[in-house]
Amino acid sequence: MLKYRAEIKKLPTYDVIERDWNIKINANECNMNLPPIVEERVMGRLSRLAFNRYPNTETESLAEQLAAAYHVQRRNILLANGSSEILEKMFFCFGGRNHKIVYPQPSFSMYKIYAELSNSISIPFDLDENYCLDAEKFVATVNDNKAHLAVICAPNNPTGTHIPLADIEYIAKNINCAFVVDEAYIEFDGRSAMEIWHKYPHMIIARTFSKAYGLAGARVGYMIADEKITEITGKVFMPYHLNILSAVTADIVYQMRHEYEPRIAMMRSERDRIAEQLKKMSVIQVYPSATNFVLMKYDKAVGLNEYLANIGIGVRSFGDAPRLKNCIRVSAGLREENDTFMKAVKDFVETHTEE
Incomplete structure (x- = not known):
């Protein structure tokens, strides 16, 4: 049985x-595929790949490019299969038996599922009637529950709500646990928590190529975090978890992001x-x-x-x-x-x- x-x-x-x-x-x-000039570059690069080799230099190229663009070190970057995989790994790393994780609701439906899978205690925090996040109450919920992880989606899915950078900084400044800012939609919003990330070593930024860059089918995401966090959390990823086709495509797309x-x-x-x-x-x-x-x-x-x-x-x-x-x-x-x-x-x- x-x-x-x-x-x-x-x-x-x-x-x-x-x-x-x-x-x-x-x-x-x-609802648009690759821009023609980007597609041409991608296809040319794919035609020269060594499909018989595990991903190595291709993923390094993407990670190094992201590090340079954000003015961080290579060791601050972790690549993944979409930002969803980043989020899942954060729940596994900071969650576990008797570990509490605070996240808003309604928000990304997978937060609750990741909490269950990681055997963590979910502490959903209700957004107000207009789906806005009360930063002070959120901080109080995190601290009162002695949470191990706090997560927000900024801007929020599925409500579309903008979360002011000042509110994100208030949260970061007033909690002591790991703090994930899920920025899957940030390109449509404006100011990113990356502006304040260097001040808060417990803050983790999760990003994706699926939305603004139209690579939902390639599944590429990344996180930016203090090297102590990337070193430990990197241990829960499978070896070569990001395939060579996706890494190369994302590398070229990011090179040509002005398109x-x-x-x-x-x-x-x-x-x-x-x-x-x-x-x-x-x-x-x-x-x-x-x-x-x-x-x-x-x-x-x-x-x-x-x-x-x-x-x-x-x-x-x-x-x-x-x-x-x-x-x-x-x-x-x-x-x-x-x-x-x-x-x-x-x-x-x-x-x-x-x-």
Whole structure:
């Protein structure tokens, strides 16, 4: 008889099964593939790879490039399969039996799962009714629980909430445990915690290439931390865990990151345009966003989601999820995709207003 760990059976499944959507704006992805000039460089580099060798120089090239860009040492950088792997490893390193981990809710759904997998004690911290983080109360929760790890997502997913740098610094200054700032969406926001990172050796910055740089399929992320942290946490990663194809692609993308600046600006503009159009419908509440997506609340959200799915538009509906009931998250797609989505929403709202 197979005897699984009891905790694993209780875990929710992170659903990654997708339909073949006409318009896919449900996963906070970039709806554009590599810029042609970047693709040309990537393909040329891939054609010269030694596929029979383990990754080594290629991952070093990426890590060294990141270190130079952030004006840190190579030993301050750890690469991973997306920032999700970074987060998972932080939960394993600082969590464990009787170790408490504080994180906001609603936020990235994997925080709770990583806490369960690492056999840690979850201390979810409720955001306020507008999904803003109260830094003073968050600090009090961390300190009162003698937490081993505190995590925030800045800006926050799935709410889109901007967390002021002053609040992040207040937290860093007033807690003594490891402090992870998940900056998966920072390119759409503005000021990064990297501005203050050098002052707080217990602060860990997690970043990804999946969102702004459109490499969700390559799965590349990295963390920036004090060398004492990277040295210890590096021990929980598998050898050669980042494959050579992803490392090379990310290396070239980051070299040519200026090519992405117009795209990032466009996604921010489309995000704001979606929000403004949705706000014109009085029955829909739209939350401010500093990411590449918009969160909306509508009392007929379940029906709207079904209607959109039936016409081939994939959005992220939260159904009856705690604190996200009747909420839908929509990523900023291409302009024509966004126009089609907004017209569909308008048509549904007008049809169901009198019900």
